[in-house]
Amino acid sequence: MPAYQAPVRDLRFVIHELLDLPGHYQQLQGCEAVDGDTLNAILEEGARFAEEVLAPLNRVGDEHGCHWQDGKVTTPPGFAAAYHQFAENGWAALEKPAAFGGQGLPGSLASAINEMLFSANHAWAMYASLSSGAVSTIDAHGTDDLRACFLPPLIEGRWSGTMCLTEAHCGSDLGLLRTRAVPEADGSYRISGSKIFISAGEHDITENIVHLVLARIEGAPAGVKGISLFAVPKVMVNADGSLGERNGVSCGSIEHKMGIHGNATCVMNFDGATGYLLGEANRGMSAMFTFINESRLAVAQQGQGHCEASFQGALRYARERVQMRAEPRLKPEQPADPIIGHADVRRMLLTQKAYAEGGRMLNLACAQLVDQLHHGATETTKNAAARRLALLTPIAKGFLTEAGIEAAQLGVQVFGGHGFIREWGMEQISRDVRITAIYEGTNSIQGIDLLTRKVLADDGAELNALLDEMDSFCADCKAPRELAQQLARQVATWRELTGWLKVAQKDDANLIGAGAFDYLMLAGYTLLGYYWLRAAAIAEGELAAGNSDVDFYIGKRETARFFMQRLLPRANQHRALIESGSANLMDIPDSAFGR
Amino acid sequence: MPAYQAPVRDLRFVIHELLDLPGHYQQLQGCEAVDGDTLNAILEEGARFAEEVLAPLNRVGDEHGCHWQDGKVTTPPGFAAAYHQFAENGWAALEKPAAFGGQGLPGSLASAINEMLFSANHAWAMYASLSSGAVSTIDAHGTDDLRACFLPPLIEGRWSGTMCLTEAHCGSDLGLLRTRAVPEADGSYRISGSKIFISAGEHDITENIVHLVLARIEGAPAGVKGISLFAVPKVMVNADGSLGERNGVSCGSIEHKMGIHGNATCVMNFDGATGYLLGEANRGMSAMFTFINESRLAVAQQGQGHCEASFQGALRYARERVQMRAEPRLKPEQPADPIIGHADVRRMLLTQKAYAEGGRMLNLACAQLVDQLHHGATETTKNAAARRLALLTPIAKGFLTEAGIEAAQLGVQVFGGHGFIREWGMEQISRDVRITAIYEGTNSIQGIDLLTRKVLADDGAELNALLDEMDSFCADCKAPRELAQQLARQVATWRELTGWLKVAQKDDANLIGAGAFDYLMLAGYTLLGYYWLRAAAIAEGELAAGNSDVDFYIGKRETARFFMQRLLPRANQHRALIESGSANLMDIPDSAFGR
The missing domain is CATH 1.20.140.10 (Butyryl-CoA Dehydrogenase, subunit A, domain 3)
Structure with missing residues (x-):
């Protein structure tokens, strides 16, 4: 097992030299106190936790996996203890709202830490990541009562969270979902249905789990416009915040998977479980x-x-x-x-x-x-x-x-x-x-989301703003000039291609679907090229100024060249595939694929 | 687990319509008796064995894996019985020489069967495949005595074979190998050393295992020119062919792997084991x-x-x-x-x-x-x-x-x-x-082998013969004309690129290494394009002639179009990467890669 070494030097490069996050924090409301030294100190602490606590558990988690018995799930040895240490050290509270016990630090700082957690132990880090998403969602859409009830223990790390979307017959197509919600007189709902692929759905790490569940209120419209979102705790919460009886939520089984063995992927059964509406009825997808x-x-x-x-x-x-x-x-x-x-x-x-x-x-x-x-x-x-x-x-x-x-x-x-x-x-x-x-x-869905909702829906306005920014950076970039020219050509390609797609898709209902994945990849190569050019420009500056960390900056400069010459050209191929149209995918009848 | 369905229809297409193997067998010495009906019947039998016997054991093999205890290896439940059935039905003898109990059928027929075995159960099929390779090697390089001793039980499937090349410190670079061979007075050798990654090195399937072992005879030159090949049986063979004492060969452990769990990957220790020279001393690599x-x-x-x-x-x-x-x-x-x-x-x-x-x-x-x-x-x-x-x-x-x-x-x-x-x-x-x-x-090694030994070594003569053949097929191909033109352009690309490489590599010692993998991929896309064009041409003919298997031939035609328009263009990208040279890989100093 390779020992994980947190890439602190490169994180500092991105945080300080590329993005100037300390300067950026001065522009944010409530984050002005975070200076560069604080940031570096937190980074070092996070690195130590990832290297010393999580990385050694990575293979343990893979080898042991999670075990289900009678509805209970046992996580791999060491996982729970590491989580408790994580919570006690305040990592779960880092960027969470101070009003509910969080530290109110900027999310970008938590994000830098998160990379290290995921690198060191993906399966473990998912428990923390899902809880973090639950906090954000309850904070954004919950009533004051719900927030006061659920957020403090989640932020403290005593409870964890999940997202319950998928059902056996619907994954990408959530409009088909069947889980039902029946309103009760007290304003709560009774949730019934079965969800699959629920990461961290059941485990022995925290004393309670808050499931965020998509369900359909009786009489709601069909499709995605009739879906609502509910918070459904595993254990009911008393008025004083103490834990009460078990709610009607149970884990029916866990999956045996290719990887992330240390994270329990659960079938979750909701059997008239009490749930609380988050946001408006029928606006659950949003x-x-x-x-x-x-x-x-x-x-x-x-x-x-x-x-x-x-x-x-x-x-x-x-x-x-x-x-x-x-x-x-x-x-x-x-x-x-x-x-x-x-x-x-x-x-x-x-x-x-x-x-x-x-x-x-x-x-x-x-x-x-x-x-x-x-x-x-x-x-x-x-x-x-x-x-x-x-x-x-x-x-x-x-x-x-x-x-x-x-x-x-x-x-x-x-x-x-x-x-x-x-x-x-x-x-x-x-x-x-x-x-x-x-x-x-x-990633098929990501491609379609990108092309339809993010590019074509606003007629390319936001994309053009990005492309203009990249163009202007290329034009101003004196060194490395050659790389800037290479990138500028790809930016032009992206722009032209988008213009062509905008017109051509009107006559071809499948052109978007046929090209979306390649469009996504083309976008990714070009966008990464932009960041590599920025890194190379910084490196050229530091080398010219005589910075003594020569290996680091030569590494940046040469990797940028490698990227432009050996990875960015892939964008051309993706363009050619998009331009090849949809007939080469759609003309073949289903029956001609084979038996 | 998806039920495997042997692709008999498509195998028949390739065998009869594309390659006309029955006609080809008429040109081979000793294979004239194999007609189309025999071939189809054997194909159907092989399909049934793959579908009914091997495929059901595929997940069993993955879940159970192999187990090592005290030098013995237990294979997954059902593996040994399937192997015995395979041997009894004569599959191990199919294309093997009749002089030693084989059926003397053409190897291409065995190859068609092999695809089905590998599809249905890769891990299991490796036991058979390695034995087959051992038969060929002993047959080609063994003395009459060795052939008479080893080949009949191998062909009968009572024994199996392995290839022992890799050692802990040498995989690709066999010149570094250390296993020693000391000559004995009776003409045999004492083999000592340790080999790793030996597939099917030890198991409970056959009563004996013949290891083909690379070793260095005392006093032999350093490097690959001092390596000899030996046959080393697990159990010694008496003069009458019966099994005698255990030879000095033992399995020290087996690996825990990502896949092919049903095949034992062994550390094999040779401790003064008796071995028999195959071929000439110091010509073992050959x-x-x-x-x-x-x-x-x-x-x-x-x-x-x-x-x-x-x-x-x-x-x-x-x-x-x-x-x-x-x-x-x-x-x-x-x-x-x-x-x-x-x-x-x-x-x-x-x-x-x-x-x-x-x-x-x-x-x-x-x-x-x-x-x-x-x-x-x-x-x-x-x-x-x-x-x-x-x-x-x-x-x-x-x-x-x-x-x-x-x-x-x-x-x-x-x-x-x-x-x-x-x-x-x-x-x-x-x-x-x-x-x-x-x-x-x-595949790095394959790329370098292709470019250096197979293309540049004969100054491109054999490659040009292939490219000429493809060119001439494209020129003659009336339908589908458009696809023929697309392929012809890629054939020209391959030719031009090779010419450029031939010259450019003289001034750049790393150009071959830098481009070999991409060259391999370019070659693969173009070559597969050639076969797809041939398939499409056959399909056009059959459809024009009113063949009733319309779905099958439309499938061929449309897949050929898909290939030319959506996979073959990748060759252009590989060309661009090769032409980008080696500096973008070699200029960055080791120290600048990172910590």
Whole structure:
């Protein structure tokens, strides 16, 4: 198992040098007190927790998995204790509202910590991540009573949360959902139905679990416009906040999965369980999107976090493993050279590095927008952040999870036969990361969301603003000039392609569906190119100014070049596929696919 | 677990319509008696064995795995019985030499069966496949005495075989190997050393195991020119062929792996074990290549077989799973349509189909060349087959295993959340197939082998012959004309690129290493395009002639179009990456990769 080393130096690069988060915090309401030193200190503490507490439990979780018996779920050894330590150290409260016991720190700081948690132990970190999403959702849509009842113990880490969307017959298509809600005289509802794939649905870590459940109130319209959102606690809460009787919620079984074995994926049965409406009746999808959007950004971090973990393992192995001669020779005195000297190994390592560090820039830029959305000084700031975030979220989720899968496969490959052996940990990364392309909306769904709701719905206005920003950065970028020109061409491609799609889709009902995934990937490559160009420009400046951290900045400059020359060109292929139209997918009749 | 359905119709298409194997058998020495009906009958029997005996054991093997205790290895329940049935039914003897109890049928027939075995149960089929490779190698390089001793029980299926190459410190770089061989007075050798990653190294299936072991005779030159090949039986064989005492061979442990759990991956310790030289001393690498080349073609079939298995599962699910509206609607009476109606699901299914069926054409074309190599009527035929096979083998191995990994990932994706759940079997495919890109030479090694030994070594002569053949087929292909033109452009690209590489590599020692993997992929896409064009041309002919199997031929025509428009364009990207040179990989110093 490769020992996880939190990438604190690179996090500091993104936080201070790329995004200047301390300066940005000065513009946020209520975050002005967070200075650079505080930020660095919290980062170091988070790194230590990830490295020393979570990483050692990563393989334990994979090997032990979760166990179900008579409705109870046992998590892997050490998981509960680590969670309690996490809660006691205040990590669950970091960016949560001070009114309910949180520390009120900016979300971007929590986001930097989250990457480390996901890298170190994806399965474990999901318990914390889902609880965090539940807090945000209850805070945004709950009544004062509900917030006062549920938020403090969630923020304290004594309780945890879940999101209950999927049913056996509906995953992507939530309009089909059947779970029922019957109103009671006291204003609560009786929830009945069965949900599947509920992460952290039942476990032995916290004393209570608050399920956020999509259900249909009796008589509600069919489809997504008749869905409401409810908070359904596992254990009822007395008026004084103490725990009462068990609610009608039970875990029917847990799934046996490819990865994230340490996180219990539950079938949850609601049998006339008491639930409390969150937000308006029949507007549950909209309320749930508070949770879904936050989760999508978290999944983007999972994808990127796996890039980092896999890269670290592969890099260490490539420096140690000696096999065949490289040109130039690295160890002339030995019979062979470390494989990091071989071009094809470098291709794999640089792909991982480009994704891990590029994804970090994108994710923290998104987190900065989330800060502005919640704490922006003006409505204008908040609205601008909301629009940009809406555009970037499907790209970050879709692209960085595809990147995570590719990086993890490369990590296995760098290890050769050892990559296939469990004890080295590389194959676990490739199994754990696999779910990220599926949950919180498959990447097909992300592509369609991007193209329809985020690009075409406003006639490309927000996209054009982003493309203009990228264009203008390219135009102003003196060094590295060549990379700026390469990126500018891809920005133009993105713009032209979008214009063409806008027109062409009018005559072809399937053009969007046929091209959405490729569009997502094209967007991801171009966007990551933008961040890599910004990183390279900073690096050029530091190198020119004589910064002594030469290896770090040369690494940035060269990885940016690698990205522009060896990953960004993939965008051209995605363009060609989109332009090939939908007939090559739609003309073949179902019966001609095969038996 | 998706029920495996052997693709007999498509195998017949490749065997009869594409390759005319019955006609080809008339040209082979000793195979003239195999007519089309015999072939079809054997195919049906093989299909039944794969579907009814092996496929039901596939998940059993994954769940139970192999167990090691005190040097003994227990295989999953049912594995040994299935193997005995396989042997009793004569499958292990199919293409083996009649002189030693084989049936003397052409290897291409065995190859068609092998695809089904690998699709149905990769882990199980490896026991048979390795034994087959051992037979070929002993037959090609053993003395008459050794052949008489070892071949009959191997062909009968009472014994099995292995290949022992890898040691802890050497995988790709066999020149570093340390296992020693000390000559004895009786002409045998004492073998001492430790080998790792030995598939089927120890098990409870057969009464003896013949290990083919690479070792260094005392005083031999360093590097690969001092390696010899030995046959080392697990149990010594008496003069009358009965089994004697245990040889000094033992299994020290087995690996816990990502996939192929049903196949024991062993650490094998040789402690002064008696071994018999195969071929000449110090020419062991050359002798072992009989085994390695056969295994590489088998691995290509594993990759392709997983494409088929994953495609079958995904296709069935996509027809059953109902989610959201398609355009046009497939089930207007239901609240949603089967997901096979959605463009992005079709993109995934068609990718799988294009790989599974395209790979089948390539693999059986390779098998036809193996027939010619072994049974060609003239030396000219044999030599021509050897040259072409040498060129195609790394492409088939490398490209079809990458395709297998991609197809398996798509299969998981089509299933959504269910793809991540073990019981559906899709995630097992993605774990089992992963090793194929690594073993029998990683795909990096395949790329370098292709470019250096197979293309540049003869100054592109054999490649040009292949490109000429493809060019001439494109020129003659009247329908589908458009696809022929698309392919012709890619053939020209391949030719130009090779010419450029030939010159450019002289000034850049790392250009080959930097471009080899992309070159392999470009070659694979183009080559598969050639087979798809040939399939489409046949389909056009049959449809024009009014063949009633309309769905089948429309499927071929449309999949060919999909391939040319949505997969073949990837070759352009690979070209661009090769042309980007090696500096973007080599300039970054080791120290700048990160900590």
